[in-house]
Amino acid sequence: MQLKSLCVMLVLVGIACELQLPLKGFPQQDMDDMGIDWSIYPFWHALWPSLVIDCTCMALGTVSESLGCRHTWRSHVPFGWSEPGHWLSEEFEIVDMVKLLPDMLTFEQFRTMQGYNVKPGSGLLAGLEGAGDIEEWRKSLYEYTFETPSTSVANLITPTALGIVSILVLSIKVFKRLIMPQFEILGRHLAVRAHGKEWLGTNQGRIVKFAEYVFRLCYHTFISIVGCYLFWNAPWWNEDLGGPRTLYTDWPIDPILPSMAWYYIMQAAYNADAMISLLQISFQVKVFPKDSKLPITVGWASTVRGDFEEMMAHHLVTNMLIFSSSYLKQTRIGSMVFLIHDISDVPVDLAKLANFVKWKNGTIFFFFLLCGTWCYTRLYILPCVVWMSIFWHGHEVGRGLEHLGVYFYAYQPFFISSLGALIVLHAIWFSMFLKMGYLLVTKGETHDLTEHKKGEKQNSLGKKANGASAATNGKTKVN
Numbered sequence: 351m352q353l354k355s356l357c358v359m360l361v362l363v364g365i366a367c368e369l370q371l372p373l374k375g376f377p378q379q380d381m382d383d384m385g386i387d388w389s390i391y392p393f394w395h396a397l398w399p400s401l402v403i404d405c406t407c408m409a410l411g412t413v414s415e416s417l418g419c420r421h422t423w424r425s426h427v428p429f430g431w432s433e434p435g436h437w438l439s440e441e442f443e444i445v446d447m448v449k450l451l452p453d454m455l456t457f458e459q460f461r462t463m464q465g466y467n468v469k470p471g472s473g474l475l476a477g478l479e480g481a482g483d484i485e486e487w488r489k490s491l492y493e494y495t496f497e498t499p500s501t502s503v504a505n506l507i508t509p510t511a512l513g514i515v516s517i518l519v520l521s522i523k524v525f526k527r528l529i530m531p532q533f534e535i536l537g538r539h540l541a542v543r544a545h546g547k548e549w550l551g552t553n554q555g556r557i558v559k560f561a562e563y564v565f566r567l568c569y570h571t572f573i574s575i576v577g578c579y580l581f582w583n584a585p586w587w588n589e590d591l592g593g594p595r596t597l598y599t600d601w602p603i604d605p606i607l608p609s610m611a612w613y614y615i616m617q618a619a620y621n622a623d624a625m626i627s628l629l630q631i632s633f634q635v636k637v638f639p640k641d642s643k644l645p646i647t648v649g650w651a652s653t654v655r656g657d658f659e660e661m662m663a664h665h666l667v668t669n670m671l672i673f674s675s676s677y678l679k680q681t682r683i684g685s686m687v688f689l690i691h692d693i694s695d696v697p698v699d700l701a702k703l704a705n706f707v708k709w710k711n712g713t714i715f716f717f718f719l720l721c722g723t724w725c726y727t728r729l730y731i732l733p734c735v736v737w738m739s740i741f742w743h744g745h746e747v748g749r750g751l752e753h754l755g756v757y758f759y760a761y762q763p764f765f766i767s768s769l770g771a772l773i774v775l776h777a778i779w780f781s782m783f784l785k786m787g788y789l790l791v792t793k794g795e796t797h798d799l800t801e802h803k804k805g806e807k808q809n810s811l812g813k814k815a816n817g818a819s820a821a822t823n824g825k826t827k828v829n
Contacts, residue, residue: 454502504611506676518619533561540707555652560706567699577689594739625665694727728776
């Protein structure tokens with residue numbers, strides 16, 4: 351699937367969701383009860399550009415009052431699009447909706463509550479006035495970050511959480527730089543045992559990918575265990591305790607526990623690193639190349655994935671959902687989506703590792719385990735439980751929360767369409783799996799179509815078929 355076709359499909363998903371959500375995302379009776387004339391509002395898609403500009407202007411305004419443009423930028427919009435009654439008009443401004451959500455507790459507020467003398471703007475150094483205060487400050491910081499609910503750590507948009515995520519991303523990079531060579535040594539050892547030393551000469555890119563998938567397997571196994579431990583008795587996973595309907599219980603005043611906050615931070619750091627790593631293994635940058643007059647050239651690397659477009663779209667949507675769901679306190683839904691993906695990724699990593707070293711029996715076993723897990727988690731639970739709960743149960747919280755009505759008009763459809771896009775991507779990948787299974791059953795060939803769009807053909811003995819190349823990735827140029 352080419353990138354253009356994928357973009358068209360994602361747009362169609364958004365349109366489909368829009369058609370199913372008569373303007374605001376919940377039934378007509380609820381809309382009437384709120385007493386808001388939604389008919390004058392534009393489609394929710396049109397509200398997002400103005401939201402982005404408003405938030406940018408507000409951020410600039412915090413740096414310098416002269417840069418604040420929230421209430422002035424509309425005067426420069428051409429064609430009268432910002433005049434009263436039009437879609438970019440100030441009367442349809444939705445940025446203030448987030449102010450109706452409860453504020454997260456800052457460390458300065460926390461230290462003030464403990465009775466310390468806190469200077470405004472001291473941030474994480476609040477109440478620290480000298481070397482003698484370090485021990486008390488350290489205890490307070492630990493209690494704030496690991497024992498106190500609903501702190502700024504729980505909102506990934508705050509400087510505190512962004513700083514932690516950035517540090518974790520750098521830590522992952524350092525850890526991978528240390529551990530990946532060891533994984534590559536393991537990959538080369540297994541490859542020599544399976545194919546001989548000659549195989550290594552033309553398959554170094556495969557060894558690099560092997561190391562990446564060993565790291566992914568370790569992470570997905572670890573975080574799946576953490577997720578199961580944290581949410582084993584969560585009511586939204588248990589129909590006897592209310593099931594998915596409880597995703598919105600007490601929203602938006604429900605507390606966000608430190609365990610949930612740190613679970614989100616780990617997921618945000620890993621997914622940010624995953625997107626960076628995808629770019630790193632997909633492109634090679636040459637400075638003053640001999641075969642070009644340009645000072646810098648960018649081309650596909652030999653380690654590029656065959657499904658680069660789909661994976662890049664997946665990472666963009668996933669990271670957007672992670673930060674926006676944290677910002678709008680939709681962490682319960684986010685935790686379900688995380689756990690669904692992590693559990694189903696374990697057999698994916700195992701199947702890829704087995705296929706990379708051409709362990710055919712292992713590849714077949716993990717492939718069928720992959721298909722079963724993928725069907726249940728990503729093609730059943732995600733669309734039929736999580737997505738449908740957002741669609742059908744989400745409106746219930748709107749009753750009695752008239753001041754948050756704009757959320758269900760502008761934000762809820764965003765989550766529905768974004769998750770819908772992920773579901774479409776999962777269906778695309780599953781179609782690849784079905785094709786791989788068909789080739790396996792009918793021809794005895796093990797093809798990884800996510801790595802090689804045209805397949806790397808293997809016969810029943812695991813040897814390369816004529817004309818096949820381990821270095822073929824279906825990529826010849828940058829689109």
